[in-house]
Amino acid sequence: MNEDALRALIREAVARHLVTDDPSPRDAQPLTFARHASHLRYTLQKTDGPCLIEPAVQCNHCGYCESHGH
Numbered sequence: 001m002n003e004d005a006l007r008a009l010i011r012e013a014v015a016r017h018l019v020t021d022d023p024s025p026r027d028a029q030p031l032t033f034a035r036h037a038s039h040l041r042y043t044l045q046k047t048d049g050p051c052l053i054e055p056a057v058q059c060n061h062c063g064y065c066e067s068h069g070h
Contacts, residue, residue, distance in 0.1 A: 041066040 001009075044052075044066055051057050052065040 038068055 041063060042065075046061070047059055049059060051059045
């Protein structure tokens with residue numbers, strides 16, 4: 001199988017998954033967003049010193065130390 005045949009096969013598979021009979025399904029639920037603990041951040045004093053997680057490197061304000069690491 002060459003690259004062009006593979007691309008055609010992938011396009012056909014994607015097209016099959018995107019086809020729907022009814023463009024506006026009646027049983028569709030609206031998206032709801034909920035807060036999760038992994039998205040919350042602690043309030044820590046901002047520093048330009050060493051990283052709290054890895055003190056051998058400079059803090060780059062990634063926020064890992066302010067969260068549960070998720």
